[in-house]
Amino acid sequence: xxxxxxxxxxxxxxxxxxxxxxxxxxxxxxxxxxxxxxxxxxxxxxxxxxxxxxxxxxxxxxxxxxxxxxxxxxxxxxxxxxxxxxxxxxxxxxxxxxxxxxxxxxxxxxxxxxxxxxxxxxxxxxxxxxxxxxxxxxxxxxxxxxxxxxxxxxxxxxxxxxxxxxxxxxxxxxxxxxxxxxxxxxxxxxxxxxxxxxxxxxxxxxxxxxxxxxxxxxxxxxxxxxxxxxxxxxxxxxxxxxxxxxxxxxxxxxxxxxxxxxxxxxxxxxxxxxxxxxxxxxxxxxxxxxxxxxxxxxxxxxxxxxxxxxxxxxxxxxxxxxxxxxxxxxxxxxxxxxxxxxxxxxxxxxxxxxxxxxxxxxxxxxxxxxxxxxxxxxxxxxxxx
Amino acid sequence: xxxxxxxxxxxxxxxxxxxxxxxxxxxxxxxxxxxxxxxxxxxxxxxxxxxxxxxxxxxxxxxxxxxxxxxxxxxxxxxxxxxxxxxxxxxxxxxxxxxxxxxxxxxxxxxxxxxxxxxxxxxxxxxxxxxxxxxxxxxxxxxxxxxxxxxxxxxxxxxxxxxxxxxxxxxxxxxxxxxxxxxxxxxxxxxxxxxxxxxxxxxxxxxxxxxxxxxxxxxxxxxxxxxxxxxxxxxxxxxxxxxxxxxxxxxxxxxxxxxxxxxxxxxxxxxxxxxxxxxxxxxxxxxxxxxxxxxxxxxxxxxxxxxxxxxxxxxxxxxxxxxxxxxxxxxxxxxxxxxxxxxxxxxxxxxxxxxxxxxxxxxxxxxxxxxxxxxxxxxxxxxxx
Numbered sequence: 001x002x003x004x005x006x007x008x009x010x011x012x013x014x015x016x017x018x019x020x021x022x023x024x025x026x027x028x029x030x031x032x033x034x035x036x037x038x039x040x041x042x043x044x045x046x047x048x049x050x051x052x053x054x055x056x057x058x059x060x061x062x063x064x065x066x067x068x069x070x071x072x073x074x075x076x077x078x079x080x081x082x083x084x085x086x087x088x089x090x091x092x093x094x095x096x097x098x099x100x101x102x103x104x105x106x107x108x109x110x111x112x113x114x115x116x117x118x119x120x121x122x123x124x125x126x127x128x129x130x131x132x133x134x135x136x137x138x139x140x141x142x143x144x145x146x147x148x149x150x151x152x153x154x155x156x157x158x159x160x161x162x163x164x165x166x167x168x169x170x171x172x173x174x175x176x177x178x179x180x181x182x183x184x185x186x187x188x189x190x191x192x193x194x195x196x197x198x199x200x201x202x203x204x205x206x207x208x209x210x211x212x213x214x215x216x217x218x219x220x221x222x223x224x225x226x227x228x229x230x231x232x233x234x235x236x237x238x239x240x241x242x243x244x245x246x247x248x249x250x251x252x253x254x255x256x257x258x259x260x261x262x263x264x265x266x267x268x269x270x271x272x273x274x275x276x277x278x279x280x281x282x283x284x285x286x287x288x289x290x291x292x293x294x295x296x297x298x299x300x301x302x303x304x305x306x307x308x309x310x311x312x313x314x315x316x317x318x319x320x321x322x323x324x325x326x327x328x329x330x331x332x333x334x335x336x337x338x339x340x341x342x343x344x345x346x347x348x349x350x351x352x353x354x355x356x357x358x359x360x361x362x363x364x365x366x367x368x369x370x371x372x373x374x375x376x377x378x379x380x381x382x383x384x385x
Numbered sequence: 386x387x388x389x390x391x392x393x394x395x396x397x398x399x400x401x402x403x404x405x406x407x408x409x410x411x412x413x414x415x416x417x418x419x420x421x422x423x424x425x426x427x428x429x430x431x432x433x434x435x436x437x438x439x440x441x442x443x444x445x446x447x448x449x450x451x452x453x454x455x456x457x458x459x460x461x462x463x464x465x466x467x468x469x470x471x472x473x474x475x476x477x478x479x480x481x482x483x484x485x486x487x488x489x490x491x492x493x494x495x496x497x498x499x500x501x502x503x504x505x506x507x508x509x510x511x512x513x514x515x516x517x518x519x520x521x522x523x524x525x526x527x528x529x530x531x532x533x534x535x536x537x538x539x540x541x542x543x544x545x546x547x548x549x550x551x552x553x554x555x556x557x558x559x560x561x562x563x564x565x566x567x568x569x570x571x572x573x574x575x576x577x578x579x580x581x582x583x584x585x586x587x588x589x590x591x592x593x594x595x596x597x598x599x600x601x602x603x604x605x606x607x608x609x610x611x612x613x614x615x616x617x618x619x620x621x622x623x624x625x626x627x628x629x630x631x632x633x634x635x636x637x638x639x640x641x642x643x644x645x646x647x648x649x650x651x652x653x654x655x656x657x658x659x660x661x662x663x664x665x666x667x668x669x670x671x672x673x674x675x676x677x678x679x680x681x682x683x684x685x686x687x688x689x690x691x692x693x694x695x696x697x698x699x700x701x702x703x704x705x706x707x708x709x710x711x712x713x714x715x716x717x718x719x720x721x722x723x724x725x726x727x728x729x730x731x732x733x734x735x736x737x738x739x740x741x742x743x744x745x746x747x748x749x750x751x752x753x754x755x756x757x758x759x760x761x762x763x764x765x766x767x768x769x770x
Contacts, residue, residue: 057716057717057755057756057757060757077757078715078716078717078756078757078758079715079756079757079758080757081754081756081757081758081759082756082757083757084757085757099717100715100716100717100756102663102664102666102675102715103663103664104661104663104677104715105663105735105736123664123666125664125665125666125735126664126666129664129735156668156719157673157713157719157721157722158717158719276489278487278488278489278490279487279488279508279510279511279514280510281487281508281510281511283541288542290487292489296751300688303685303688303689304688304720328542330463330464330485330487330489331442331463331485332442332463332484332485332543334541334542334543335689336542337542350490350510350514351490365753365755366681366753366755367753368750368751368752368753369466370442370750370751371442371463371464371466371467371485372442372445372462372463372464372465372466372467372468372469372470373463373464373466374466
């Protein structure tokens, strides 16, 4: 078996030789934990003084949670279910941020009982829920910010404007809660480095106004959206970090705690999905490859991007001229198609293995057994001795 | 608790009194098996002489498979995983159609070993795979037909034209396979009653031509696509049946076996999903309701329909003027939104229960635990004594 090269990001630790050495049936998803540790270190270096709270929704595998916990990262959760997963590996709920702005009351109560003390919100109704079920908790408001540079904008569902945010933080105090901080989300896979800086600037003005009114916020949370590389270029974390750090340094009031919630950025590039070709066809003037993994058992982001998702690809087929393939999944569903012009050697055939890079984030997190096809088996390498 | 009425299809057996009597925590998905039996009977009456092979991908719950098996239905599978589920409840693989046109070679071999003898195909490569791994098998060709009237067209990924289909059936014979039949798929949730009749007509011409060349096909498979009701009208099965039966009666050559592969049509309307409201908000000029179930833990078809999916809704809130709500799921993902103008009483609040009807198909089949939110607990009523 030979594995071709591709002009794309690819974990150095999961090159052709390493993949060839993996002796397990496909489909599998191999994740290099050392790549995640490196990524975490690079993030901290690029954003000095900013604590990482990993957005575990992106990939809640216990192996990854343990690795980041050992590196000193905190966590960000969307539900009580996620908190329970963290508790099972020994994470202290006090080190967890509950950043879903709209939470089930029963989840708030149980998280409060477990010792989680920091909750996001963006409305008076949510404040009332928190005041009732987590009395005295620290609360941070979610600002609505410009998310036009991101692959998945979030501003319709969550966030409030700065005027309302000001009123809400005062209301929090009246409800016996602790006005604690500000957060925002520039949107997932954000490609505009200025997005965080602009949001920091907006948050800074609000924090300064609050300070003049006697409320000193303790936390500024830069949210997530930090991109991972697929086949097209994205801003480097050093570039995002430089612009954002400049904005932080220019804050009229700098809160004692700065955090960020990277998810995809830390884990996506650390994994490779191996799937066997189950059929190859010429349909009209297109080459089609049918893989044993598709949208429903591992690659669901393709459903949200009608043009397909640009995972970097390699294959076990002999090297040859690269030609465009429609690469589709194994189910009877036509929307189960991964990409419409993925470049692979023209000799790829049934039985070959296709390797999809940058598959560590938002893959197994929502894989199902639809049509009876199992998700890839997870495999981890690079654990610390 | 009172449950409002809605001008929409709703299982008579899952009305307000019955739902109120259900004593289990939300979220749950309650399915009335008697409604599925009735639907199966109505389908058979509307299409006399057509055997049902249930498309289990739509909802592979063993309770539903058992109920349809007891009614005499056969099954249609997309993978070996689905065959194993059927075998576990005692279905004979000989009564199963393997209608996924592109299959993993290992699945073909294992299905063949289990006694499954009928396989669909639409290409020479697939015929070669079947000839190698299921020698002597009966094969039926998938025609590409007009699917423009359906919610989910399928013609890009599967199907071949009649000229190629003719050649492929002759090739099948040369490969030692048994040219067995023709199938097609008009697309999921097809709203054009003529679609099946037109495809039957096309298939009839091909069958007639083959008969003149000495090949008498044994099966015509009408595929799926039979619609379920949500909030807007769909053609009744009696209407589709009348037009289709007329086309069948006009066939120049009528094969001894006629089958169809309904999925959604048999099961969708038989189920109601109950989800508690976890937050209600006024955002801009819109009312937003946040439910504990959304796209990722039960309602994934909304990801494929950007305008939302028109599930009929009721709620436990006091009756009142119906106003439009944006109804969204519990995750931090903005695409996790179910509908943008769902009509509910203006008094709906956090803690009320929202009931989504017509949720029996394509719901639990691809639900995940994304963001840590569990899928609804399945509950079945109406089993035969």
